[in-house]
Amino acid sequence: MDLTWSESEEAFRTEARSWLESNVPTPSLPSGDTKEGFALHLEWEHRLAADQWAVVSWPKAFGGRDASLWEWLIFEEEYYRVGGPQRVTQNGIFLLAPTIFEFGTAAQQDYYLPRMSSAVDLWCQGWSEPNAGSDLAAVRSKATRDEAAGGWRLSGQKTWTTRGAFCNYLFGLFRTDPESERHKGMTYFMVPLEGDGVTVRGFGRLDGDEGFAEVFFDDLFIPDDDGTPDTMVRGGILGEVNQGWGVAMATTSSERGLTLRSPGRFQATATRLVDLARERMGDGLSQQMADAVADAWIDAEAYSLFTLSDVTGVVEGVSMGARSSYNKIFWSELDVRLHEVALDLLGAEAELDGPWMKGYQFALSGPIYAGTNEIQRNIVAERVLGLPRK
């Protein structure tokens, strides 16, 4: 066991910290899930990209710094410690990018990744449909082959698309084999959200922001990718036709596992919770409340340590596999607990539309998105504990 950082990792931390401290906007930006807020977040993303802080763990050629997984964790810790803005690029850089690295052609990597890291293209995630939520294999949106025109025609509807109204691309599953059922016969498409045949309607989430969208496809044409920017700008296919399920699963495990929610985020929230409790101590803090603060804070530490052991495994070549579902359950429920305790500390002030109430409402979506926690519990039970499926 070696729980210390190397000299070069410490140097990386110092560099990240000083850059963040002098660049993170204050006061903090309005929510990136509103039109005005999104524009400001985009500026921030451009600033990150300009100094190569947008995607530290990527190769330099695509806008990164070739940072190790450890350095990525350090960056995240520092990012949330100084209260860095939410990442409106997250669905691209954390969810689509790992899939492009794994399944994309060299031309696709060269074209899409730099545009993604520099926030030229903004990606949203198109899994869910009105009748395909937890049961993602029930996807009905389809892509029909148009041999004469040399491409695919997309139709159908996606929904709950986070920041869909502000993004210019979507990645998602479309049924390409009309005879197919369930997991077979779907293809992973990258789709532009501008042009004929696509309509995006934004709508409000629980917290009042226009963070959701539904996306309608009506004969949207996507030409075959001939490896040139002219076709790639109009979208394309990731992986093989009819093999989309396997490709998509690679993305969902990134979502549940390491990349979407690093421990730094929750440790920062836990630190703010402790600060809040200290502030409130003048009003007399009950032992019960102090205990609740301590308990939530311990859980944030536990999540961080669990992640360190996961990363050790990954670095040494052990795949997380279905264990990533443990992460997803834990961080999402931890986030809810941290906010619940904060609201309890606030007492009557809790109802005011402040950062804790806002954060609480967002935390409550954690057990729903990225595969509901009921589904994650099924996955752990069946694939980690080995209980029978049926």
Place this chain on the structure above:
Amino acid sequence: MRFALTEDQVEFRAVVRGLLADTCGPDELRAAWPDAETAGGGPGGGNGRVPGAWSALAEMGVLGIMVPEAQGGLAMTEEDLIPLLLEAGWAGLPDPLAATAGVAVTLLRHASSSEPRAQELLAQIATGEISLGCVFANSSRSNSTGLESTESASVVAVSNFVPAATSLDQILLCLDDSVHLVDPASLHLERVQSVDGARDLFHFVVPAELGESTALLTGAAAQAATLAAFDFAALGAAAELIGLSRRMLEMTILYATERKQFGVQIGSFQAVKHHLTNASLAVEFAEPLVLRAANSLALGNPQASLHVSMAKAKASAAAKGAAAASLQVHGAIGYTVEYDLHLYMKRSWALAGEFGDVEFHRRRVSAELLAI
């Protein structure tokens, strides 16, 4: 950065696991109970010990793992011993492994520079000749409940209970500001009924005749040693609780794949799956806290006590959860002493409260975080 056991530690752990699987199964555990009936079988007349397992551990040098080389030990650290206590927990070993190899060694190492008695005891631990008990007791000598706490309770949880007392060679008695070496035969011991018979628990009253002749450490040195020893005791219990939890969950998962109702394996029911996932989630996130605390103790990290408390609070809660889920998923068969589950479940209940329960350790954390 590397948060994992070393190859050697993994190997050592596997060997100990195998050794305990051979020498400390449910039959041997039942034989450690004084009373065959409450044990659900066995010969009865046990004294809280599994001699076959103890001598095998002694032979392997496990007892002297943290003893300095000068006294014939392996001079290894908490980081090496704690993983073995995970295995002791898994096996349900009732013997004073944590007490002898961890807590006592910690105390004796503090005393060894000035005390030939301490050096001698360390050497005897290393050869596996002796087993020791360690108690963090209330110095109010008339205390008869064994539960009353003192001012120092915010740092060290006290209790006047000692398991397997009649089998011990010596007892190290930690009071507020002194550490004494006492012969169990000289103590007024009263057998009490632990929920876990294999602990063969005794209550004692701190003897009046303690003094210079019994003292190994006094004053600030005693306080420092006591705190370090208590931290090890709490962390050792935490490690055993994680092992116990894993054992109970393994048994339960196996049962849930064998037992059928409504024509299907009960493990296919979602309610059953979620019970077991919740229990295992708590264990998976408590274990890293335990391993980190072991590293902190080994390195003398100034935050070691905090790390120990985080680990013990979460391990105690995880074990109680694992016990509850295991019993529920077993149904009535888990509710009988003839089935093995109770052996591990009862140990979990006992250890969950030993050396500070969830509340106690959470408070050590909140005191540190909030400076209260």
